[in-house]
Each structure stands twice: as structure tokens, then as C-alpha cells.
Amino acid sequence: MQYFPLFVDTKNLNVLIVGAGEVATRKLDLLSRTEAEIDVIAPDVADEICAYETKGRIKLSRREVEVEDIADYDVIYMATANEQLNMDFVVIATQKGIWVNVVDNPSFCRFITPSIVDRGRLVVAISTAGAAPVFARTIRSRLETQLPQTLSPLFDFDASKRTQVQHKISSGKERRLFWERFFNLNSDRFDWRG
Numbered sequence: 001m002q003y004f005p006l007f008v009d010t011k012n013l014n015v016l017i018v019g020a021g022e023v024a025t026r027k028l029d030l031l032s033r034t035e036a037e038i039d040v041i042a043p044d045v046a047d048e049i050c051a052y053e054t055k056g057r058i059k060l061s062r063r064e065v066e067v068e069d070i071a072d073y074d075v076i077y078m079a080t081a082n083e084q085l086n087m088d089f090v091v092i093a094t095q096k097g098i099w100v101n102v103v104d105n106p107s108f109c110r111f112i113t114p115s116i117v118d119r120g121r122l123v124v125a126i127s128t129a130g131a132a133p134v135f136a137r138t139i140r141s142r143l144e145t146q147l148p149q150t151l152s153p154l155f156d157f158d159a160s161k162r163t164q165v166q167h168k169i170s171s172g173k174e175r176r177l178f179w180e181r182f183f184n185l186n187s188d189r190f191d192w193r194g
Contacts, residue, residue: 003112003129010034018065019079020045023103027077032057041065079103106130115140120152
């Protein structure tokens with residue numbers, strides 16, 4: 001397995017996206033759902049990116065990226081059509097210990113972004129290690145039809161009761177059985193209203 005699946009806590013995560021076209025928009029659509037601080041640098045900016053700036057979700061710099069920009073970030077997405085620029089900044093980011101992704105070019109990526117099914121606390125990530133992203137999106141579409149939106153409140157409820165259940169049921173085995181019964185009874189039809 002070349003790529004190890006890893007879920008990263010996005011609180012206090014600083015992300016830079018270089019580029020602001022269609023490819024950058026796809027990444028921003030995903031990243032904007034997280035708690036990460038997101039900066040975008042690009043001279044030409046798609047309307048969808050501007051909408052994120054208007055909402056205050058990103059900090060946008062309308063200019064060319066400079067070497068000095070590659071600092072104080074945890075993750076960088078290179079989403080430009082300029083291959084040489086992407087490669088130059090991969091080297092700089094890597095030397096500084098910053099994880100970098102050249103969108104649609106997995107051979108230059110420290111990490112890749114999988115196709116994602118998002119149901120709140122339930123997140124399913126699908127990857128083909130960059131070999132067949134279209135197939136990963138097909139699998140995502142199938143899973144999205146099988147995992148209804150009602151799962152989100154189910155897992156919110158579960159999270160709110162988890163500590164209480166741990167205090168009432170001390171045995172790990174008994175807790176596991178409790179939660180198995182809970183999920184078997186509720187399945188994906190959960191509709192708790194508090």
C-alpha cells in the first residue's frame with residue numbers, strides 16, 4: 001500500500017492553495033468544509049473562489065506566488081496549469097517540511113486527497129492511489145446513495161452519549177454489545193430530535 005489513509009484534525013491547520021481556477025475550486029469545495037485556515041494565491045481568480053472570499057472563508061491574494069509565500073503552512077496544494085511552477089514549489093515546500101500536493105499529478109505529491117463521502121462524523125474516503133480517480137468518484141456516488149443524510153444526526157447523538165454510556169457500562173465488551181444493538185435498531189433511520 002503506497003498511500004496510508006490518514007484523517008487529519010483541521011483545527012489550526014494552515015493550508016495554501018496556489019491557483020484559483022477550476023482545479024483549485026474542486027479542492028477548495030472540500031477544504032472549505034473543514035476548520036482549516038485557507039489562503040489562496042493566484043493572479044486570475046474563478047468566480048467560485050471569489051464567492052469563498054466574499055463569505056470570509058478564505059484569504060485571497062490576487063498575485064503570482066513567490067518563494068517567500070512558502071512558509072508557515074502545514075499543507076500546500078499546487079493547482080496551477082504551469083507545470084514548471086508547480087515542480088519548483090514542490091521542491092521548496094518539501095525542503096521546508098511542508099506536505100505538498102500537485103493536483104492531478106500524484107508522482108509529485110507527498111499526499112493525495114481521496115474521493116470523499118461526507119455524512120458529518122462519518123467520512124468515507126476512497127482512493128485508487130491516483131490511478132483511476134474517475135472510478136473512485138463512481139464508487140463515491142454509489143456509497144452516497146447507500147448512506148443517507150440521516151446518518152449525520154445519528155452520529156452526533158452517539159457522540160453526545162458516548163461518555164455517559166462509558167460511565168454506566170464499565171465493561172468494554174458490554175459497551176460494544178450495547179452500541180451494536182443501538183446501531184442494529186436504528187440502522188440509518190435515526191431521527192432523534194433531542
